[in-house]
Amino acid sequence: MSISRSRVEPIFTLIPKITTTKHLFVSFFFKNSSSSTFPSSSSLVISSSMSYDKELAAARKAASLAARLCQKVQKALVQSDVQSKSDRSPVTVADYGSQALVSFALERELSSEPFSMVAEEDSADLRKDGAQEMLERITKLVNDTIASDGLYDVSTLSTKDVLTAIDSGKSKGGPNGRHWILDPIDGTKGFLRGDQYAIALALLDEGKVVLGVLACPNLPLATFGNDDQQSSNNEVGCLFFAKVGAGTYMQPLGGGLPAKVHVSAVENPEAASFFESYEAAHSLHDLSSSIAKKLGVKAPPVRIDSQAKYGALSRGDGAIYLRFPHKGYREKIWDHAAGCIIVTEAGGLATDAAGNPLDFSKGKYLDLDTGIIVTNQKLMPLLLKVVRETMEEIASSS
Numbered sequence: 001m002s003i004s005r006s007r008v009e010p011i012f013t014l015i016p017k018i019t020t021t022k023h024l025f026v027s028f029f030f031k032n033s034s035s036s037t038f039p040s041s042s043s044l045v046i047s048s049s050m051s052y053d054k055e056l057a058a059a060r061k062a063a064s065l066a067a068r069l070c071q072k073v074q075k076a077l078v079q080s081d082v083q084s085k086s087d088r089s090p091v092t093v094a095d096y097g098s099q100a101l102v103s104f105a106l107e108r109e110l111s112s113e114p115f116s117m118v119a120e121e122d123s124a125d126l127r128k129d130g131a132q133e134m135l136e137r138i139t140k141l142v143n144d145t146i147a148s149d150g151l152y153d154v155s156t157l158s159t160k161d162v163l164t165a166i167d168s169g170k171s172k173g174g175p176n177g178r179h180w181i182l183d184p185i186d187g188t189k190g191f192l193r194g195d196q197y198a199i200a201l202a203l204l205d206e207g208k209v210v211l212g213v214l215a216c217p218n219l220p221l222a223t224f225g226n227d228d229q230q231s232s233n234n235e236v237g238c239l240f241f242a243k244v245g246a247g248t249y250m251q252p253l254g255g256g257l258p259a260k261v262h263v264s265a266v267e268n269p270e271a272a273s274f275f276e277s278y279e280a281a282h283s284l285h286d287l288s289s290s291i292a293k294k295l296g297v298k299a300p301p302v303r304i305d306s307q308a309k310y311g312a313l314s315r316g317d318g319a320i321y322l323r324f325p326h327k328g329y330r331e332k333i334w335d336h337a338a339g340c341i342i343v344t345e346a347g348g349l350a351t352d353a354a355g356n357p358l359d360f361s362k363g364k365y366l367d368l369d370t371g372i373i374v375t376n377q378k379l380m381p382l383l384l385k386v387v388r389e390t391m392e393e394i395a396s397s398s
């Protein structure tokens with residue numbers, strides 16, 4: 001199996017570009033600077049007593065609803081739809097609208113359960129002077145999406161209801177109890193570019209991720225990058241979902257039957273292809289390249305935004321995902337929780353650079369060694385060895 005640039009480029013060309021946002025993006029909004037499943041034993045203890053069926057159904061509904069709002073906004077984004085956060089990262093009406101909708105749908109579907117959610121956005125900037133127009137736009141988007149869906153018979157939400165829904169994502173998470181983990185738009189920069197993004201939702205129970213859903217509205221349904229699996233299907237929009245001990249499934253976001261997916265079974269690194277961030281500011285591309293070179297990976301990296309990388313990897317489109325953030329950047333749980341269970345339930349592994357499993361029980365940050373490595377079980381030992389060697393070389397040369 002191999003992959004080449006020409007083979008993967010359709011993933012980007014398939015998606016209409018948004019010329020207005022390109023201008024926006026440049027002007028204002030850059031940041032500062034076939035496998036079996038192996039759930040962990042502790043996960044098995046949880047899954048033997050819990051089915052999480054109701055929670056998974058609610059999560060799929062919530063993420064699909066949020067995806068509908070995001071698609072609508074991405075098609076017609078205007079400058080006033082975007083704000084810059086205190087860290088100068090972009091946030092759009094769709095990030096807020098998606099978070100409000102997920103929170104609304106989960107609380108509605110699971111009204112008998114206590115609700116706790118750790119989510120990326122909060123309403124502080126929307127409560128400031130001058131944000132009223134944006135808040136009204138978000139409220140309209142949320143109400144229109146709920147009405148068009150027809151699932152919920154509710155009276156129109158007020159701006160206050162929307163602020164409250166956004167702020168129900170303020171939980172701190174941790175090792176006890178249940179907490180939803182949400183990134184309402186993962187890959188906002190990709191979203192603004194008209195490229196890949198994901199709505200990423202997971203459930204943490206007693207410190208373990210027990211289910212995850214990834215809605216990837218722009219990801220092609222057909223697998224890409226595999227020479228032997230070309231398809232004429234140009235449709236986009238994938239919903240990945242996984243539950244502990246039950247495998248990973250993908251279905252068309254627009255409706256259709258779910259199919260079980262598996263990570264690539266490739267053992268020879270020369271035949272593997274790897275994913276990395278589109279944004280060089282999010283991951284050290286040079287470091288990934290050195291590692292890939294040492295491994296003998298032949299194909300150039302496939303650069304896509306967001307946790308769509310985890311989804312693509314879970315169905316075998318590529319075999320390795322390397323992420324080495326710049327020094328000082330702290331990874332958040334909402335950027336990896338859903339993707340991680342989607343890959344592990346599809347037979348893959350996700351660890352930090354030292355080979356430790358990712359620990360989502362420490363609050364909003366992931367406490368990890370150097371970077372994140374995702375691959376299948378066969379390639380992981382070699383990959384960890386090469387990562388370690390490369391790190392040692394860098395340390396001894398500096």
Ligand SMILES: Nc1ncnc2c1ncn2[C@@H]1O[C@H](COP(=O)(O)O)[C@@H](O)[C@H]1OP(=O)(O)O
Nearest residue numbers: 185186187188277278281282305306325329335
């Ligand atoms: N400086 C950074 N380094 C690494 N990741 C970042 C940085 N800034 C934002 N991110 C987050 O990385 C994720 C996208 O990574 P990528 O697409 O490169 O894999 C997003 O979750 C994005 O946040 P956000 O959810 O706000 O888009």
Ligand SMILES: [Mg+2]
Nearest residue numbers: 089090120188
């Ligand atoms: Mg963000």
Ligand SMILES: [Mg+2]
Nearest residue numbers: 183186187335
């Ligand atoms: Mg994110």
Ligand SMILES: [Mg+2]
Nearest residue numbers: 120183185186
């Ligand atoms: Mg986000």
